[in-house]
Amino acid sequence: MIRPIVIxxxxxxxxxxxxxxxxxxxxxxxxxxGDEPHAPYNRPPLxxxxxxxxxxxxxVAFPIPPVLEDVEWVLGSPVASADLEAQSVTTAGxxxxxxxxxxxxxxxxxRRLELxxxxxxxxxxxxxxxxxxxxxxxxxxxxxxxxxxxxxxxCEAAATARKLGADVTVIGKGPVxxxxxxxxxxxxxxxxxxxxxxxxxxMNSNLARIEGTDTITGVVLDSGVTLPCxxxxxxxxxxxxxxxxxxxxxxxxxxxxxxxxLHALRANGQPxxxxxxIGDVARFPIPQFCETTRxxxxxxxxxxxxxxxxxxxxxxxxxxxALADHLAKPFAPIPSFWSDQFEVSLLAYGLLDQADxxxxxxxxxxxxxxxxxxxxxSMVGVCGIGMRSKIMGYRNSVGLVA
Amino acid sequence: xxxxxxxMDKCQHYGQCVFEAPTVFALNDDDKLEYHATADDSELExxxxxxxxxxxxxxxxxx
Ligand SMILES: Cc1cc2nc3c(=O)[nH]c(=O)nc-3n(C[C@H](O)[C@H](O)[C@H](O)COP(=O)(O)OP(=O)(O)OC[C@H]3O[C@@H](n4cnc5c(N)ncnc54)[C@H](O)[C@@H]3O)c2cc1C
Ligand code: SF4
Numbered sequence: 001m002i003r004p005i006v007i008x009x010x011x012x013x014x015x016x017x018x019x020x021x022x023x024x025x026x027x028x029x030x031x032x033x034g035d036e037p038h039a040p041y042n043r044p045p046l047x048x049x050x051x052x053x054x055x056x057x058x059x060v061a062f063p064i065p066p067v068l069e070d071v072e073w074v075l076g077s078p079v080a081s082a083d084l085e086a087q088s089v090t091t092a093g094x095x096x097x098x099x100x101x102x103x104x105x106x107x108x109x110x111r112r113l114e115l116x117x118x119x120x121x122x123x124x125x126x127x128x129x130x131x132x133x134x135x136x137x138x139x140x141x142x143x144x145x146x147x148x149x150x151x152x153x154x155c156e157a158a159a160t161a162r163k164l165g166a167d168v169t170v171i172g173k174g175p176v177x178x179x180x181x182x183x184x185x186x187x188x189x190x191x192x193x194x195x196x197x198x199x200x201x202x203m204n205s206n207l208a209r210i211e212g213t214d215t216i217t218g219v220v221l222d223s224g225v226t227l228p229c230x231x232x233x234x235x236x237x238x239x240x241x242x243x244x245x246x247x248x249x250x251x252x253x254x255x256x257x258x259x260x261x262l263h264a265l266r267a268n269g270q271p272x273x274x275x276x277x278i279g280d281v282a283r284f285p286i287p288q289f290c291e292t293t294r295x296x297x298x299x300x301x302x303x304x305x306x307x308x309x310x311x312x313x314x315x316x317x318x319x320x321x322a323l324a325d326h327l328a329k330p331f332a333p334i335p336s337f338w339s340d341q342f343e344v345s346l347l348a349y350g351l352l353d354q355a356d357x358x359x360x361x362x363x364x365x366x367x368x369x370x371x372x373x374x375x376x377x378s379m380v381g382v383c384g385i386g387m388r389s390k391i392m393g394y395r396n397s398v399g400l401v402a
Numbered sequence: 403x404x405x406x407x408x409x410m411d412k413c414q415h416y417g418q419c420v421f422e423a424p425t426v427f428a429l430n431d432d433d434k435l436e437y438h439a440t441a442d443d444s445e446l447e448x449x450x451x452x453x454x455x456x457x458x459x460x461x462x463x464x465x
Contacts (some may be wrong), residue, residue, distance in 0.1 A: 042459055062459065074438065107442075303454055338416055338457060347416060388433040392417050 002028060004072075005313065006099035008079045008244075012036025012042070013105030013279030013302030014045060014063055020310020025283055025318045030071045031097055032157045033089070035078035038129055039064065039340040044299060046132040047156040048340055051139060052163060057129060079106075084248045084275055101274040101313055104245075104256060104264070105302065108238035108280045113148070115210055121233045122216030126153055140167030146219050146229040148207055150177030152339050154235030155190070158199050159341040161233075169200040169227055171219075176203060182346075183373065184197070186383060190344055197342050198285040202227075240281045250275070255283035255295045260330035262309050276313075278305035288332055288399040289351040289380055296351070298337040305331065334395060347391050350381030350398035362390050370394070377401050404441045405464035412460035423448035431447060435465055439464070 005021060007014045010032050018030055034040075041060040048147040049055055080092040088098045110125035135157075140146065143166045147158045150172030162168045170177060177194075178187040191201060202221065205386075211218040212230065220226045242252040250268045251257035256264050256277035262284065263271035279302030283295050308331050315323035339346045355373035363369035368386030372379050372394070378401045382394040406426060417436050419427040423445055427437045441449060453461045 044457060060459075063462070181423060234465075299457060336418070338414075340414070345414065386433070389416060389429050390416050392420065392429070395421070 003087065003098045003100040004029025004031045005101045005103065006097055007032045007103045007105060007318075008034075008082075008089060009105035009107055009241075009279070009281070010036065010073065010075060011040050011082035011105065011107055011279075011302075012062065012299075013306050014103070014105070015040040015064075015068075016303045016306030017103045017105060017278060017310055018071055019065060019300060020066055020307045022315055024277065024310050024311075024314025024323055025320050026314045028100070028317065031074060031099075032070075032071055033074040033077055033091065033097070034077055036128055036130075037076040039073065039075065041129055043127070046126055046129065047153050048160055050129070050132040051126075051136050051157065051160045054101060060129065079244045081244050081246075082248060084245075084250065084272060087274070089244070099274075102276070102318075103306075103309055103313075104275070104281060105242075105276040105279045106241035106281050106304070108240055108297065110234060111237045111239055113207065113210075113234055113236070115207070117213075118210060119216045120214055122212065122230060123210070123234060125234045127238070134375070135231070135233065139164045139243055141164055142167065143230045145169070145231045145233065146171060146227055146230050147233045147235055148219075149235035149237065150174070150201070150203070151235060151237070152178065152337075155194065155341050156339060157233050157235060159194065159197070161231075162194075162197055162199050163342070166178040166231070168198070169202060170194075171202045171205050171207060171221065171227075173206055174203060177201060180353055182383065183355065183371070185358055185360065185365070186369075186371055186385075187386075189369075190341065190346075192366070193342060193344055194300065222330070238280075238297070242281065255281055257293060258282050258284050260285055261312060261328070262305055262331055276309045278302055278309055284331065286333070286335075286351070289335070290354050290400075296333075296335050298335045300336045301333060304333045334393075334398060346383060346385055347388060348381060348383035349391070349395045352383055354380040361394075362387060375400065404443060404445060406437060406439055406441060406449060407462050407464040408435065408437055409460045409462070411460045412436075413456075414458050414460075416457050419452035419461060421453055422452040426451060 040062045042074040077091045079089045082089045145161045145166040145168045147154045147170045176187045206222045208222045209220040240255040264275040352373045357374040361370045361372045370384035373381035384391045
């Protein structure tokens, strides 16, 4: 029997890889394995609409195009291990699936608090639809919500909880929320706007302890201050889902290390010919923006990587000459993200955290604005509030000057 | 002929579609999305890409 192409991770990256393979002309077997029980769905609404409205899976599910009719979906079934030499993966249920090529799109999971005492109820993280649904039922008017972590997911969840009438406090370790991704100016501006809506911030702080045995009742900061708390949202970053690869010769330090054509790399830096990693779990070179390899947890990345891998694999499997030039061409995306918090709707292109100089290009603090993020003479990113056409106008000029 | 529909309740005017299919989608002077409800078949791939990259998943082919 001819072995199928196996995709591990049935979310946006996995779905788009399957689509791209079929569009590239690959007609052979395709198996998509995912640990969640749900068919692929869109994650960004989880910290926004899904918390605020009574939204279910159907409202966030990605449409499955007709070209994917004959894909075998193995859902609710985590892959427990892989043998890259034998070219097979094994599910937690013990099913062994042999592959011709493997596409890994297993994404991230939230880092969770590991405190000596954790109450049974009232602590949450947001990564999956089930996480968001569980949290939603507790976000009631007057609930005392503490968000631990002041990154995008934390700040968005804070805004959504506040809109639902909760009493919200964000605890962050830096001087202002969103400092690393946005820089001081824009980050301070967003903090002020959040505060105007009644969100409180306790910055330069860490959680030392949680109070409550059955249900959470409070959190204790390292300063000794106690905040009463009914709901704790942990938004302290994430970890790549790579454990199933243990025991193989593959570099999985801080995500799966891939080369410019998204082939997974062995410990010695040599690529696996038929193993690829895409999306949040992949650590890739992005020389247009920075010198080191890195993960980029933005929504446009899985789709672009999936397209690339689909083209490469289709070209190899079908010997389609039209796709042959994709084989060597390096992956070169322009990262892009957005974020919605109250009336603030941010749009960005590039890798803002590479900048050593940030300048206001248009508009004014507290109003609609566009900031340029510079490293030396290069504009490595652009980000703003409102002013969509202006921001988009800069998209094609972001990147390091050669 | 392609028929295109954008759910304007969902669309947040992010303009991602504009980069993929500039002859079909545009942001107007108020930064609001405007689009052609029909497009030539030659735009198929571009519109498919626009559907994929829309953060709100607001774009679909109309029947
Ligand atoms: C709450 C939230 C809000 C976000 N908001 C924004 C936003 O506003 N803007 C933006 O640009 N980006 C946003 N993002 C980021 C964006 O959603 C991600 O970049 C994107 O989902 C990554 O897709 P992926 O397919 O790589 O990984 P994921 O979507 O994480 O999918 C990985 C899948 O693989 C499964 N899996 C893991 N291990 C295994 C295994 N061993 N076997 C089988 N299956 C496995 C996982 O359960 C999951 O279903 C947000 C993310 C979250 C969580
Ligand atoms: S990408 Fe989607 S949300 Fe953005 S303008 Fe186009 S249709 Fe609207």
